[in-house]
Amino acid sequence: xYARPLSWLLAVALxxxxxxxxxxxxxxxxxxxxxxxxxxGAGDGSADVGVRLELGTQELGAPLPLDVPVTFxxxxxxxxxxxxxxxxxxxxxxxxxxxxxxKVATVRLRAEDVRDGKASLEVSYRVEDVLETPGxxxxxxxxxxxxxxxxxxxxxxxFQARLSVPEExxxxxxxxxxxxxxxxxxxxxxxxxAPSIVGFRARTDGDWRPGFPLLVDVLxxxxxxxxxxxxxxxxxxxxx
Amino acid sequence: xxxxMWVFLAYFCVVFGIGWYSLRATRGEKDYWIxxxxxxxxTGGATMAATHTSAGTFVGxxxxxxxxxxSFGWVLLSIPLSYWFMVAVLAPxxxxxxxxxxxxxxxxxxxxxxxxxxxAGIILVATVVYIQAQIVAGGxxxxxxxxxxxxxxxxxFTAILLVYTVVGGMVAVVYxxxxxxxxxxLGALFAVPLAxxxxxxxxxxxxxxxxxNPLVFTFDxxxxxxxxxxALSFFLGxxxxxxxxxxxxxxxxxxxxxxxxxxxxxxxLAINLLVFILALAAIVLFPTLPTGxxxxxxxxxxxxxxxxxAIMLAAITAxxxxxxxxxxxxxxxxxxVDIYQNLIDPDVSPERRMWVDRLxxxxxxxxxxxxxxxxxxEGELVQFIVLLFTALMAAAFVLPVVGGILWRRxxxxxxxxxxxxxxxxxxxxEVLGTPDIEPVLCGFLxxxxxxxxxxxxxxxxxxxxxxxxxxxxx
Numbered sequence: 267x268y269a270r271p272l273s274w275l276l277a278v279a280l281x282x283x284x285x286x287x288x289x290x291x292x293x294x295x296x297x298x299x300x301x302x303x304x305x306x307g308a309g310d311g312s313a314d315v316g317v318r319l320e321l322g323t324q325e326l327g328a329p330l331p332l333d334v335p336v337t338f339x340x341x342x343x344x345x346x347x348x349x350x351x352x353x354x355x356x357x358x359x360x361x362x363x364x365x366x367x368x369k370v371a372t373v374r375l376r377a378e379d380v381r382d383g384k385a386s387l388e389v390s391y392r393v394e395d396v397l398e399t400p401g402x403x404x405x406x407x408x409x410x411x412x413x414x415x416x417x418x419x420x421x422x423x424x425f426q427a428r429l430s431v432p433e434e435x436x437x438x439x440x441x442x443x444x445x446x447x448x449x450x451x452x453x454x455x456x457x458x459x460a461p462s463i464v465g466f467r468a469r470t471d472g473d474w475r476p477g478f479p480l481l482v483d484v485l486x487x488x489x490x491x492x493x494x495x496x497x498x499x500x501x502x503x504x505x506x
Numbered sequence: 507x508x509x510x511m512w513v514f515l516a517y518f519c520v521v522f523g524i525g526w527y528s529l530r531a532t533r534g535e536k537d538y539w540i541x542x543x544x545x546x547x548x549t550g551g552a553t554m555a556a557t558h559t560s561a562g563t564f565v566g567x568x569x570x571x572x573x574x575x576x577s578f579g580w581v582l583l584s585i586p587l588s589y590w591f592m593v594a595v596l597a598p599x600x601x602x603x604x605x606x607x608x609x610x611x612x613x614x615x616x617x618x619x620x621x622x623x624x625x626a627g628i629i630l631v632a633t634v635v636y637i638q639a640q641i642v643a644g645g646x647x648x649x650x651x652x653x654x655x656x657x658x659x660x661x662x663f664t665a666i667l668l669v670y671t672v673v674g675g676m677v678a679v680v681y682x683x684x685x686x687x688x689x690x691x692l693g694a695l696f697a698v699p700l701a702x703x704x705x706x707x708x709x710x711x712x713x714x715x716x717x718x719n720p721l722v723f724t725f726d727x728x729x730x731x732x733x734x735x736x737a738l739s740f741f742l743g744x745x746x747x748x749x750x751x752x753x754x755x756x757x758x759x760x761x762x763x764x765x766x767x768x769x770x771x772x773x774x775l776a777i778n779l780l781v782f783i784l785a786l787a788a789i790v791l792f793p794t795l796p797t798g799x800x801x802x803x804x805x806x807x808x809x810x811x812x813x814x815x816a817i818m819l820a821a822i823t824a825x826x827x828x829x830x831x832x833x834x835x836x837x838x839x840x841x842x843v844d845i846y847q848n849l850i851d852p853d854v855s856p857e858r859r860m861w862v863d864r865l866x867x868x869x870x871x872x873x874x875x876x877x878x879x880x881x882x883x884e885g886e887l888v889q890f891i892v893l894l895f896t897a898l899m900a901a902a903f904v905l906p907v908v909g910g911i912l913w914r915r916x917x918x919x920x921x922x923x924x925x926x927x928x929x930x931x932x933x934x935x936e937v938l939g940t941p942d943i944e945p946v947l948c949g950f951l952x953x954x955x956x957x958x959x960x961x962x963x964x965x966x967x968x969x970x971x972x973x974x975x976x977x978x979x980x
Contacts, residue, residue: 297794302597341718344706366717407704415794441704441791442808443815457808459800462718462793478703479811481865482696486814493688494520501527501681 286497311397321385335372341462342367343407345395354388368491407465423456439479441465513816525670528678550757551769556683557832564822564832571785571797575722584737588744593767608748609844611736615910616918617971632836636895638874640826664875693818694780701787714790735944743896746904749832842866901928901949905957920961928953
């Protein structure tokens with residue numbers, strides 16, 4: 267019954283993917299897992315990023331499309347951008363500017379990259395100027411290299427990141443917001459899809475101050491409780 | 507228990523509390539179906555805005571804007587126009603005689619019980635399909651938040667809705683709608699600054715969105731004719747869908763209706779504008795989503811802090827619930843008042859009527875979930891079912907309702923032909939027509955031709971049928 271709109275939606279859904287050169291039709295690459303390690307240097311405001319990717323296809327068990335190049339892209343945020351990445355198998359990959367701050371690169375995987383029906387790829391890159399430092403507060407945004415879309419609605423966390431910052435820093439806000447402490451100077455987060463950045467706000471003097479998200483949480487609860495209180499009084503009067 | 511679970515639990519406790527107090531405030535059928543017809547502008551406008559802001563807005567609109575860009579935003583500008591038409595042209599005559607249901611208006615204006623049954627049948631079938639889509643989305647959220655299987659989520663979601671709607675009727679619906687509107691508004695309002703903090707404010711967002719998807723601010727992603735006919739669908743659906751029209755009966759007087767509808771327009775536009783910004787933020791922050799429908803859940807879980815994120819997911823649930831509860835009222839009244847009490851047992855006692863009303867809602871509410879559990883209707887997309895439902899309702903009811911109060915010559919036969927022809931043509935276009943044009947155009951044109959043509963060729967309506975709407979109006 268809904269064949270017409272569904273076909274239209276499929277066509278529209280493919281537009282952004284087509285714009286980035288990788289349609290997510292059957293037989294195309296999908297990201298199964300993306301593990302990221304971000305190491306923040308305290309002094310020079312740069313970050314070293316290591317990425318391990320597992321790629322496969324939408325249909326489990328389908329042959330891998332080794333003849334189709336994998337497209338990677340990165341969005342630059344302010345001065346923080348990526349120009350090249352180093353491949354674990356040797357060599358480097360230049361990211362070419364497209365529109366605005368978006369850069370793309372493609373890589374063709376080889377048969378020796380395939381194990382257990384999945385293709386693995388390791389890359390690393392360095393991002394300069396990730397820190398904005400107004401006083402003792404720092405704000406960092408580290409662009410993430412994103413590959414093909416994740417396999418549709420698996421409900422699993424396909425993106426897993428570990429962030430290391432100097433131990434004396436106190437992180438007050440993170441993006442993705444689920445960023446949580448894991449050991450001294452360590453923070454972890456996982457999501458069902460890869461974000462375009464991993465970011466955080468922190469204090470370098472070790473003091474704890476409530477971050478903006480905490481203030482928003484408290485304000486939301488206060489407003490809702492107040493509204494519920496007024497509503498309850500109104501309904502009681504009506505019922506009486 | 508996680509923070510998300512606590513938030514959902516607190517939310518449902520509030521909803522049950524409202525249902526309980528609404529039961530105590532319901533003293534008869536008029537209270538049950540149209541909240542006594544005495545609603546003020548805030549509750550009346552809030553329930554209208556909340557009913558409009560369904561899962562289609564929080565999942566579908568943001569999803570389409572994520573994939574197709576901002577051109578879809580222009581479509582939604584037809585919505586305030588339709589509400590203006592409703593309050594300026596339709597409401598003054600339509601509300602002269604307050605009825606309990608829209609088919610009851612059809613019976614009075616078109617002098618026949620059969621045509622009332624026909625209207626009720628169309629409402630019943632269309633709403634069952636529509637409610638199914640919303641229930642599927644509710645099941646998916648329950649799966650995300652509580653980790654229960656989607657089917658269990660759908661059954662629990664329906665059970666919660668049925669408890670407070672069956673018990674409290676329209677009074678419960680309007681007060682839960684007002685609460686849900688606040689929840690939705692807060693969720694969207696706070697999500698925007700938190701998202702903008704990641705992307706250097708609004709200027710940074712616009713620049714980054716264009717970098718991430720160069721088509722985002724162009725009209726290249728969706729054919730213009732499709733956008734125009736979608737706008738027509740929203741405009742016509744906004745004027746005369748039964749769940750919105752019935753709210754005109756529920757408000758106190760014309761002054762209240764004007765203020766209430768203005769409030770609804772402001773709220774709908776504000777929430778949509780916030781949703782547009784969140785769609786752009788999702789394009790920048792999550793450039794590789796497998797489907798646009800995941801944009802809002804990702805914003806809720808990765809941009810917002812834990813409590814507000816859970817409230818946002820509750821808000822999406824709230825959006826569905828406030829739409830489904832309103833449709834349950836409309837469909838339940840179609841079954842119990844317009845079909846059972848009108849055609850099967852007109853002599854039912856007033857005491858039994860309330861039980862029949864509640865049974866009607868229970869039956870209509872259980873039907874979609876029963877069909878889904880049996881595997882019928884799974885896997886459809888929310889936003890397109892919203893559009894199809896809107897097109898069907900527009901094709902069936904706009905001309906009989908608007909024409910009925912503006913054109914004395916409109917006859918019973920013309921209205922019946924318009925309803926049947928409009929629905930048939932909409933379905934036919936949906937299945938056989940070109941995908942570049944929304945089916946509402948075909949349905950509305952066929953409905954219009956039949957309405958005018960058949961009315962002119964049949965006996966004019968009796969004076970008793972048109973007097974309530976036309977006397978003293980020049």
